[in-house]
Amino acid sequence: MRLSQMLFVTLRDDPADAEIPSHKLLLRAGYIRRIGAGIYAYLPLMWRVLQKVSQIVREEMNATGAQECLLPQLQPAELWKESGRWDTYTKAEGIMFAFTDRREQQVALGPTHEEVITYVARDMIKSYRQLPQHLYQIQTKFRDEIRPRFGLMRGREFIMKDGYSFHTDEESLKKTYQDMYQAYSNILRRSGLKFRPVEADSGAIGGSGSTEFMVLADAGEDEVLYTEDGKYAANVEKAISLPIDAEISPFTSYEKRETPGTETIEKVCKFLKCSPTNIVKNVLYQAAYDNGMTVLVLINIRGDQEVNEVKLINELTKLASQYGAKTILSLTIPDAEAQSKWAAKALPLGYIAPDITNDSIKSDKAIAPEFLRLVDRTVVDLKNFVTGANESGYHVVGVNWDEQIKLPELTVDIRKARPGDRAVHDPQQMLKSARGIEVGHIFQLGTKYSIAMGATYTNEQGEEKPLVMGCYGVGVSRLAQSAVEQSYDKDGIIFPVAIAPYHAIISVPNINDAQQMEAAEKLYLELNQAGVETLLDDRNERAGVKFKDADLIGIPFRIVTGKALANGKVEVVKRATKEAQEIPIGEVVTTLTNWVQEAIK
């Protein structure tokens, strides 16, 4: 392509509304244009990057035997009602575009396709002899984000590869899951990215196990905890760890103490001269289930620890059926107003006891929510601890479980792991923290959707069994932007060769110099014929402008048909290192072909 004929406009200044480097650079370099909030046009350069990423994805998927297809973006609401996800995805925190069509039917725009593919599988798969199957698609997805941000990272419209596999059993699923683990690793490696697979929470997708593929970058929205021995890495939402040891309590006997103005752990510690690890902290949450049920949750957790709300939601979701509900719609910290609705008198916030009960909070009006106490494992082994006395301005110290306060049998892990904690697999290893951009996520779904939607097969014994499912997603447009976020400098983007829109750019310093243009035209033709995808900057612009633009858009190799022509040479500059060398014209095609091959192998 000739730049003189391309719709190519670069911007000198950072656009006002772009927050992170990759977003700014993609806008400035003319890869994308904003059309609306979280909605972008992918201009010709960007489209080439996306096509290259898609092609790598396609090759790796096909190599595993997965079959490409395309499912509809419009999805009938009935399918989501069958799976039980309609409310979760459309109400409260839901992120699905949903509306009523001209036929007065509810439809949604697919953010994901478990329902549609399970519907197809239910229709087409009848026998174990048809299994396993794995279908995937590369498609634009939609999320009705209230605050879209970071360009393509969290847009309302984005391109994903999503695949769904169907199996007779968990063993077959695990094999495909492993194949996908490998395929996803290949995709990211081939795209030229530094990444880390991490254990992840399965969230609204569900299932028994999942791995996220994180592209490492400072602007990543996710925090990853890992050990340096390479044996553990997890999203902080999912991470487990051993907390630091609790200090010995300075208290040896049970006593109620007046502790005025100590509503925070910090203040209690200061006042009582103890460590946060000596305290049982009691935290209140209010959970709303999809059937209208509200549950008040009291958590006992060690004073130095924080609640991991993702883990908490998972625990509460497990309990949903006992409240006659399916899913949680929201989780909030109850404020005074909420309390006043259901409590006869305000709870002594900052001084709540670990074991308040339904009765202790119920108002006469009996409209109080259900009450649930969850005990985090960090408090189990505490001795002579400090905790709230359930009376404003008072704590109890020197408390021991089952002496003054009962410890329930069931305890859970709902604490946030954090850097500095010891690893579970090897307490010698400390967890470290890194920022990542989630570009892939693979799930062992199990039978969640097949049971809900009645997608079954007949096994060898003639019995009807639910299909066992997996699903696998990689964000194509997000991956492309994450490559920029991981690789740029003050002059612009440094695209990995494998996903750069073009491999090389020939910058002609002066298009009115016949010799320069002739050499450039010849190389342009020969390089493209040799498979080195090459741009020709034949614009009527100064050389400086051309070099700046080439650097900004991040083409890996720049060829300058300038002064060196006098010696039968051209200057070739590597974008990543700025390393420049003069190469005889006759060797340019071979050299560039080798460099490209080397870089994408």
Place this chain on the structure above:
Amino acid sequence: MRLSQMLFVTLRDDPADAEIPSHKLLLRAGYIRRIGAGIYAYLPLMWRVLQKVSQIVREEMNATGAQECLLPQLQPAELWKESGRWDTYTKAEGIMFAFTDRREQQVALGPTHEEVITYVARDMIKSYRQLPQHLYQIQTKFRDEIRPRFGLMRGREFIMKDGYSFHTDEESLKKTYQDMYQAYSNILRRSGLKFRPVEADSGAIGGSGSTEFMVLADAGEDEVLYTEDGKYAANVEKAISLPIDAEISPFTSYEKRETPGTETIEKVCKFLKCSPTNIVKNVLYQAAYDNGMTVLVLINIRGDQEVNEVKLINELTKLASQYGAKTILSLTIPDAEAQSKWAAKALPLGYIAPDITNDSIKSDKAIAPEFLRLVDRTVVDLKNFVTGANESGYHVVGVNWDEQIKLPELTVDIRKARPGDRAVHDPQQMLKSARGIEVGHIFQLGTKYSIAMGATYTNEQGEEKPLVMGCYGVGVSRLAQSAVEQSYDKDGIIFPVAIAPYHAIISVPNINDAQQMEAAEKLYLELNQAGVETLLDDRNERAGVKFKDADLIGIPFRIVTGKALANGKVEVVKRATKEAQEIPIGEVVTTLTNWVQEAIK
């Protein structure tokens, strides 16, 4: 791909809700599955067909210098309000999905992208030196059809290539338009389709000239009128012609006649013993403009002719501005109820005069619509004609213009051309009729969108001018189905080689026969390596089932590793002709490679 591992299910019977052969066949052959009204999953075979069509489109577009990009499917309402099309596309007969998002903003799902691309061009194109530009995309589009039908032909979600070009002037536009005419012809030819480019109405897209590319098929929704000299072809919506000559009127003097019970042309002719060509027929329409204005339209047209409502809408749209409106929202034939709202007394339907006026219909309540008389050219030369006397049960005969009734200066062409009419370019040529499926449409838009949205450039003289635009669309999924509609037999689909999902299928009659499987596996490997895309039917099914399925899905060449193996041969059957021949195993790859090359060159 091995059929044993593919999600491949064929149906014995025609699905109940499929109306035309191609729709039935695509469902039966496992290419598509219905997910909802007008919403389909493209299964792996279909996806390959769509990818092949897309690739042909892409190659032909790139060859013209057009640049591929991808524009968003979500479109902010503001853009459509700027162009003035929001109401047309969302109200009354509109076909755009539109809804309010979580941010309380109106958004739509793109059925077309003039607004978005004009917005991008306005932002990026500043100077004549950047022109011309041509951007295109291959993308899923949406139409909120009330009655989706015919499978992919008129779905609510479908794949299109749409391209938009920008120019300094009409001359540059015409050049690109001609390039697109050629590119579209190439696309259809290379896809193996019989087609005809025809003059077309530009409809809601607008602009000064447009050509549709019609794939010829009996089930086509469109009627094409053409002459056998190849010099004229047009969509019936757009077609012009010379009507047959009027007969000499049997009446020689003006007279009012009692003609009871003659509300139709047929009855008048019978009663008065005259030809329909002797009659001036007066037809009423009611048009609603987007500003709420209603206009009552009386049309004078020759008795044997019909009103072309597309031409009528175009005439009324031209007049919109004089009523302070932009577009027409609906065109209906006023019924008794409508009349009773605005007429003091009912109009004498069947006996209306050609020249009734506003006053003659206005009720005392003065809520009557504006009144407009449109005279079709077919009535201009009539002598001694018959027409309504504006009194129930009475006609006037022997009428002459400007003697008894005034003829306005302005006349229009709003009649429907029809087979048997004479061609305008050569009255010796008769118009003939054919059915077609519109798969492509190219438009000279001119400055409609650039003026409305303020997309300008600076010309060589430093003046600001509106961009001159063209747009070009081809229905990728519709093209794929139209290929089936054009080419099938009682046993199934006969796909053209260029867009068949696979070129060949190896049917192993008995997979338990080691020799048969060995020969098949070897050919499967070699053919695929040679670029002959080959399926292996290694399912544990009877040979008859395999042959039936191969015929049904329409793979061009079937290879049977059966009895002929004894002589070192395999049977090869051509799907289109059922012609079978035995070919030595060693020659299969060369033969098939040649056949494929021959077919797609």
